[in-house]
Structure formats: structure tokens, C-alpha cells
Amino acid sequence: MTLTLEEVEHIANLARLQLSEQEKERFREQLSAILDYFSQLRSLDTSAIPPTASVLPARNVLREDRARPGLSREVLLRLAPEAEAGQIRVPAVLD
Amino acid sequence: MTELTDLSLAQAAQALREGEITSRLLCQAYLERISRLDAGLHAFLAVASESALAQAEAADRRLQTWRENPLEPLPALLGIPVAVKDVLCVAGMPCTCGSLILEGFFPPFHATAVERLLAAGAVILGKTNTDEFAMGSSTENSAYGVTHNPWDLSRVPGGSSGGSAAAVAARLALVALGTDTGGSVRQPASFCGVTGLKPTYGRVSRYGLVAFGSSLDVVGVLGRDARDVARVFSQIAGYDPQDATTVDLPVPEIDLQAGDLAGLRVGVPQEYFIPGMQSEVEEAVRQAIGALESLGARTVPVSLPHTRYALPVYYLVAPAEASANLARYDGIRYGPRVPAKTLEEVFRRTRGEKFGAEVKRRIMLGTYALSAGYYDAYYGQAQKVRTLIKQDFDQAFALVDLIAAPTTPTTAFTIGEHEDDPLSMYLEDVFTLPANLAGVPGLSFPVGFDRRGLPVGMQLMGAHFREELLFRAAFAYQQATDWHTRLPEIAAA
Numbered sequence: 274m275t276l277t278l279e280e281v282e283h284i285a286n287l288a289r290l291q292l293s294e295q296e297k298e299r300f301r302e303q304l305s306a307i308l309d310y311f312s313q314l315r316s317l318d319t320s321a322i323p324p325t326a327s328v329l330p331a332r333n334v335l336r337e338d339r340a341r342p343g344l345s346r347e348v349l350l351r352l353a354p355e356a357e358a359g360q361i362r363v364p365a366v367l368d
Numbered sequence: 369m370t371e372l373t374d375l376s377l378a379q380a381a382q383a384l385r386e387g388e389i390t391s392r393l394l395c396q397a398y399l400e401r402i403s404r405l406d407a408g409l410h411a412f413l414a415v416a417s418e419s420a421l422a423q424a425e426a427a428d429r430r431l432q433t434w435r436e437n438p439l440e441p442l443p444a445l446l447g448i449p450v451a452v453k454d455v456l457c458v459a460g461m462p463c464t465c466g467s468l469i470l471e472g473f474f475p476p477f478h479a480t481a482v483e484r485l486l487a488a489g490a491v492i493l494g495k496t497n498t499d500e501f502a503m504g505s506s507t508e509n510s511a512y513g514v515t516h517n518p519w520d521l522s523r524v525p526g527g528s529s530g531g532s533a534a535a536v537a538a539r540l541a542l543v544a545l546g547t548d549t550g551g552s553v554r555q556p557a558s559f560c561g562v563t564g565l566k567p568t569y570g571r572v573s574r575y576g577l578v579a580f581g582s583s584l585d586v587v588g589v590l591g592r593d594a595r596d597v598a599r600v601f602s603q604i605a606g607y608d609p610q611d612a613t614t615v616d617l618p619v620p621e622i623d624l625q626a627g628d629l630a631g632l633r634v635g636v637p638q639e640y641f642i643p644g645m646q647s648e649v650e651e652a653v654r655q656a657i658g659a660l661e662s663l664g665a666r667t668v669p670v671s672l673p674h675t676r677y678a679l680p681v682y683y684l685v686a687p688a689e690a691s692a693n694l695a696r697y698d699g700i701r702y703g704p705r706v707p708a709k710t711l712e713e714v715f716r717r718t719r720g721e722k723f724g725a726e727v728k729r730r731i732m733l734g735t736y737a738l739s740a741g742y743y744d745a746y747y748g749q750a751q752k753v754r755t756l757i758k759q760d761f762d763q764a765f766a767l768v769d770l771i772a773a774p775t776t777p778t779t780a781f782t783i784g785e786h787e788d789d790p791l792s793m794y795l796e797d798v799f800t801l802p803a804n805l806a807g808v809p810g811l812s813f814p815v816g817f818d819r820r821g822l823p824v825g826m827q828l829m830g831a832h833f834r835e836e837l838l839f840r841a842a843f844a845y846q847q848a849t850d851w852h853t854r855l856p857e858i859a860a861a
Contacts, residue, residue, distance in 0.1 A: 281732070288691060288735040289698070289712070290728055291720030300732055307733065307791055311680040314749050317756070324751035325758055327583050327613070328807030329570050329832075334612040348476045354705035363700060364711050 372397040377596035391424040391447030411534040415494035446489030451541035454495035457576040466510035469722035479576025496531030518856040526556030533560035543591040551800025553588035554812035558775035558825025569807035573608035579693040581686035594842035628664035635670035635768035645777035652816030652824040672760040684750035691734030765831040779822035811838040
């Protein structure tokens with residue numbers, strides 16, 4: 274299975290990753306080889322097998338809907354790369 | 369005279385209680401070793417001498433009060449110096465996950481496992497090196513440089529908890545926390561000659577553990593022997609309302625007593641002895657299985673027929689989960705930001721510049737496996753084969769109590785050996801991945817050395833929540849052998 278450069282660019286776009294031309298070519302080769310190796314999974318007939326998303330029996334977890342103290346705005350804003358007037362600053366989203 | 373750092377956790381706890389040593393002196397001894405030896409090993413990404421000594425002094429005061437009036441029981445890890453893998457949040461210390469995208473990030477809260485260590489009185493020495501976001505088998509993917517194996521500095525310590533394993537092996541910490549998504553506690557424990565536990569999935573809270581593969585991740589422990597590891601495990605395990613996948617089961621008080629293994633049924637899976645594996649690894653593991661037999665265990669051949677599919681299943685499931693988990697790193701709320709004109713460009717450039725090659729590769733792989741048109745063929749099929757792998761274990765544990773197998777096909781490889789060949793690096797994990805996919809616990813411990821003097825590890829795997837049985841068998845083995853007491857030259861100096 275060989276990925277095309279367009280497919281690599283499409284995936285990188287979905288993942289919001291800026292890649293150099295070199296990286297695109299390297300990932301094209303490496304991911305193609307890895308996916309090739311993975312094709313052995315297709316040889317198994319799994320038509321009657323349910324998928325496993327979690328190894329433990331899934332259960333619904335409920336808690337009381339009550340406000341609890343959380344981290345303060347000051348503490349969180351201190352982590353942000355750019356903050357202003359009590360808010361996180363980002364480039365304009367609308368023109 | 370014995371050095372303070374020669375004491376095991378059990379011995380140190382006893383000596384602290386009796387007032388023969390102080391936590392301050394014990395922690396100073398470890399900090400002194402770190403400053404002397406870690407330049408050559410690079411096991412630590414951050415050392416917190418000041419807060420460690422403050423915690424040690426607080427422990428000493430508490431011990432003093434207790435000795436004057438020993439009414440309440442002492443916390444189990446009071447005054448014990450530990451190291452924490454740098455993917456677990458410790459408030460007041462940096463948490464980089466070995467990545468530039470979290471450079472300078474100081475989490476404002478403790479992970480639950482860390483909170484419980486502190487509640488048990490432990491002293492946190494610092495944060496240990498890891499492959500970026502725990503993605504790797506060598507620590508070579510850390511953005512802050514590789515950790516060296518204490519047994520041979522030209523070799524890797526394994527990964528991703530390589531910093532924790534090297535720190536324990538070189539006696540830069542008494543015990544350490546690691547995490548295991550596909551072998552990241554057991555494989556470095558094997559490469560560094562220490563004992564490492566991957567608990568049952570859901571046994572230890574993941575709250576405050578930076579997420580990689582959420583259906584696989586578990587916090588584990590690395591230490592010198594089964595007894596030390598068990599003691600820390602029983603402190604960090606248990607239900608946590610902050611992590612809905614933790615299981616509300618009592619954690620047994622693990623009291624390891626000398627004794628034999630009469631009646632224990634140990635399964636030996638043929639699929640874990642494969643052509644191409646290092647013959648010395650196979651020999652050492654077969655000998656260790658023989659030693660378990662001499663201790664009274666009965667060995668039973670078992671088959672885990674879907675073992676060979678664990679690698680493709682894991683490297684689809686884990687990257688798929690990682691691609692979703694790592695979407696949060698966008699340069700907006702925390703971590704560095706690469707400036708750009710538009711928001712979209714901030715995302716792309718921050719992620720493009722700050723993630724390393726392996727992380728990008730796995731995000732790409734996971735994004736592809738989840739993308740429209742490929743979901744059923746890759747991710748969907750992997751989830752179904754995961755069921756088959758889990759059923760293999762269910763069937764085996766109907767016949768045996770434990771499964772014994774090599775932890776890795778080879779001993780520690782050299783730094784740079786798998787450069788530019790990611791698939792060959794992934795193959796290093798072939799024996800550790802199945803336990804994560806099935807969620808079962810695994811314990812790796814040293815069972816010999818190859819002719820180069822590198823440690824060989826064997827892992828025991830058990831049914832869900834049977835950690836106690838793993839500890840019992842490993843403890844019996846360690847009572848009868850002395851591999852776990854061997855020290856690398858660098859640590860003996």
C-alpha cells in the first residue's frame with residue numbers, strides 16, 4: 274500500500290500539522306511501510322467478532338450535579354502564552 | 369559501612385521508624401548521587417532539591433512526634449524518596465512530557481497517583497525523562513536528550529519510562545512512578561535490571577496523567593524488588609472519582625511472606641519464544657521458569673494464538689487515541705505558541721514546530737486510521753482483533769494462574785540502532801503490547817544477564833486485578849535468587 278503525497282497532505286491538514294516537504298516525503302514512505310505491515314490484520318475473519326473499545330465492562334458514572342470549587346481564572350491565565358484583560362488572547366477569528 | 373542508598377524501601381522505612389536514620393539524610397544521599405551521576409545518565413529532567421528537603425524535614429518531624437507518642441499508624445511511605453515520570457503532574461514542578469510543546473508548563477495540580485504518594489508521606493526528588501508523550505521504547509524521542517542505560521552508557525535504558533528505570537537502577541531514587549501504555553514500565557525495567565509493575569487497567573487513577581492512549585494507559589511502579597514495588601502500588605491504587613475508568617475494588621494489603629509456590633499454575637506461551645529472539649534471553653527466561661518450578665509451581669504449556677497481531681492492533685489503536693488526545697496542544701491555553709496571522713496558522717505552526725518526529729508520525733497514523741473511508745478497514749478491524757487477543761488471555765487464565773514470558777526479545781539495544789526505521793523500533797514491543805490490549809497486569813523482573821553484562825527480564829502476567837499473585841511469585845523467586853541485587857558499576861562507584 275503506497276500513500277500519495279496528496280494523501281499525506283490531507284492527513285496533515287486534518288491533524289493541523291504543518292509539515293516541511295522533507296517531512297511529507299519521509300512520512301509518505303514510513304507510513305506506507307507501516308500500513309503495509311498492518312495489512313496482515315485483514316487476513317483474519319472478524320465478521321462475528323464484536324469490537325473492544327474498553328477492556329473493562331463499561332458503566333455509566335453519575336455524580337450529583339453540584340458546583341465545586343475549581344482552578345481560578347488567575348491560575349489558568351498564568352499558563353496561557355498570551356493573556357489580556359482576564360482573557361486568553363488569540364489572533365482575530367473574524368475579519 | 370553500608371550507604372544510606374543501599375537500604376531497600378522496606379529497610380529504609382524500618383530504619384526511619386526506629387530513628388536510626390533521618391529522611392533528610394536519606395534524601396540528601398540520593399540528591400548527592402543525582403548531582404554526581406546524572407550528568408552521565410540524564411535520568412532526570414528536573415530535580416526539586418529544595419521541596420524534597422522540606423518534605424523530608426516534615427517527615428522527620430512527624431517521625432519524631434510518632435516516636436514520642438506512637439498512637440496512630442505511620443503512613444506507609446513516610447520519608448521515602450521517589451522519582452516521578454515527567455508525564456504525571458506534580459504541582460510546582462515542570463511537566464514537559466519530554467516535549468517542546470509543554471516547555472515551561474507548570475501544572476497547577478497533582479495527579480491522583482502523586483497526591484496519594486504525598487499523602488503516604490513520600491518525598492518527591494524530581495521528574496524523570498521519557499520519550500515524548502510516552503511514545504517510544506528508548507527515551508531517544510525525548511526532546512531533552514536521551515537517557516543512558518546505567519549498565520552500558522552507549523545503550524538505551526528502554527522506554528518510555530527510561531528515566532525512571534535508569535534512576536532506580538543507578539540508585540538515584542529508591543522507587544519511581546512510570547506509565548505503561550504498550551510496555552513502557554516493563555520494557556525499561558527489563559533493560560535496566562529493575563522490577564516494574566504494569567497494574568491492571570483501571571486499577572490506578574489516570575487523573576493528572578497526560579493522556580496518550582486512554583484505553584491502554586496505566587500508572588505503574590519501578591523499584592528494586594517485588595516487595596518495594598508492591599508497597600508503592602498498594603498506596604497509589606484504588607478507585608478515584610476523578611477517573612471514571614478506575615474500578616471500585618478493594619486494594620489488598622500485600623503482605624509478602626517467604627514461602628513456596630506450591631499449587632501455582634504457571635502458563636508458558638509458545639508464541640513468546642520466537643525465532644530471531646536473542647538466545648540468551650530465551651535461556652535465562654527458561655531457567656527462571658525452572659526456578660519457579662523448583663519453588664513448587666507447576667508449568668503448563670498455553671497458547672495465545674493471536675499474539676502476532678498485537679503489534680498492528682496496538683499501533684492502530686494507540687495512535688488513533690493519541691491523535692484525539694493530542695489535539696488539545698494548539699498553542700492557545702498553555703505551553704508555547706508559535707505566532708501567526710490566523711488562528712488556524714497558530715495551530716498548524718505550533719504543532720508542526722513543537723511536536724517531535726515520532727509524535728507527528730503517530731498523530732498522522734492515528735488520524736489516517738480514523739479518517740473517513742479507512743475507519744472500518746483499520747481502526748474498526750483493530751478493535752475486533754483486540755477482542756480476539758483479550759479472549760486468548762481469558763482462555764489461558766481459565767487454565768493457569770499466571771503466564772511467564774520474556775519481557776523483550778533482546779537486551780538493551782544501542783543508542784541510534786533503530787534510527788529512521790520506526791517499524792523496527794515498534795517490533796521491540798512485541799511481547800509487552802498484548803497485556804495492555806487485554807488490560808491484564810504484568811510484572812517484569814531481572815532473571816539473568818547476557819554475555820555483555822546486560823540484564824534480562826522476565827514478565828509475569830495475571831488475570832485482571834491479580835497483582836498480588838504476581839508479587840507473590842516474583843518475591844518467592846527473588847528470595848531464592850540474587851539477580852535483583854546486582855548493581856551496575858556506575859552505581860557501585
